[in-house]
Amino acid sequence: MENSVIVARNLSKTYTETVLKNIDLTIRQGEIIGYIGPNGAGKSTTIKILTGIIPDFDGDVTVLGLDIRKQPVEVKKQIGYIPENAALYDTLTPLEYLYFIGQLYKMDLTVVDKKAKDLLELFELSEHRDSRMTTFSKGMRQKVLLIAGMIHNPALLFLDEPLSGLDANAVILVKEILSQLKHAGKTIFYSSHLMDVVEKISDRIIIINKGEMIANGTFAELNAQATGSLEKIFTDLTGNREHASAAGHFIDVLKS
Numbered sequence: 001m002e003n004s005v006i007v008a009r010n011l012s013k014t015y016t017e018t019v020l021k022n023i024d025l026t027i028r029q030g031e032i033i034g035y036i037g038p039n040g041a042g043k044s045t046t047i048k049i050l051t052g053i054i055p056d057f058d059g060d061v062t063v064l065g066l067d068i069r070k071q072p073v074e075v076k077k078q079i080g081y082i083p084e085n086a087a088l089y090d091t092l093t094p095l096e097y098l099y100f101i102g103q104l105y106k107m108d109l110t111v112v113d114k115k116a117k118d119l120l121e122l123f124e125l126s127e128h129r130d131s132r133m134t135t136f137s138k139g140m141r142q143k144v145l146l147i148a149g150m151i152h153n154p155a156l157l158f159l160d161e162p163l164s165g166l167d168a169n170a171v172i173l174v175k176e177i178l179s180q181l182k183h184a185g186k187t188i189f190y191s192s193h194l195m196d197v198v199e200k201i202s203d204r205i206i207i208i209n210k211g212e213m214i215a216n217g218t219f220a221e222l223n224a225q226a227t228g229s230l231e232k233i234f235t236d237l238t239g240n241r242e243h244a245s246a247a248g249h250f251i252d253v254l255k256s
């Protein structure tokens with residue numbers, strides 16, 4: 001398709017077990033894709049393949065018109081990735097870390113310096129910009145990671161649980177940033193367990209379960225497969241409905 005930013009055909013991945021099975025994806029420029037699934041479904045594995053971190057997989061993947069197997073570095077230059085549980089070099093200060101990231105992207109240091117300071121200020125981290133990140137809270141680290149993933153203004157952004165640890169103000173700011181990036185023509189691949197956020201921000205929602213794609217459509221289209229909130233649709237489609245009795249059982253076991 002003309003404006004496809006991500007195309008995956010028959011994407012499968014086997015570690016010792018097969019964890020992704022024949023995934024077909026076509027993602028167009030300017031879409032926000034909500035990529036959801038139960039723990040262990042294969043979401044992070046998909047993102048690591050699409051970002052060129054895992055080179056060893058079956059099927060074909062094209063990102064920004066480039067074959068991810070053949071040109072992973074070219075792809076990496078043009079994408080942003082905010083990983084789940086990222087290791088951050090926390091003996092550095094936020095400014096030092098962002099200079100380092102800017103150098104990886106071969107950005108001009110004066111540009112990085114200005115952007116880093118402005119972005120840290122927007123996330124209310126200015127007064128900490130020269131402090132080592134060893135003392136930072138989870139949310140403060142997450143803010144630095146968000147800036148690091150976007151500082152080079154990528155055309156395509158992958159976010160894996162990006163709101164982790166953020167306070168309510170920062171959550172609203174990030175959601176607004178994503179919405180405005182979309183309107184500026186950027187494409188966003190968003191994986192999260194926060195169903196209410198995914199429901200609100202996504203143009204299209206893809207659900208994977210045990211490595212297989214079980215739904216792919218707008219929220220309205222998913223409502224035709226199962227009705228209710230996205231949380232209800234998710235639990236209906238991933239077959240996990242007995243929460244009250246499971247919670248009761250959990251407490252019974254604690255008491256035993």
Ligand SMILES: Nc1ncnc2c1ncn2[C@@H]1O[C@H](COP(=O)(O)OP(=O)(O)OP(=O)(O)O)[C@@H](O)[C@H]1O
Nearest residue numbers: 015016019037038039040041042043044045046084
């Ligand atoms: N390096 C690895 N070696 C072997 N198995 C792995 C490896 N990485 C992931 N897996 C397995 O692949 C499956 C999918 O894992 P993945 O991290 O992609 O799931 P996920 O959907 O992101 O889960 P979560 O919501 O818990 O983050 C899991 O069964 C996991 O144990």
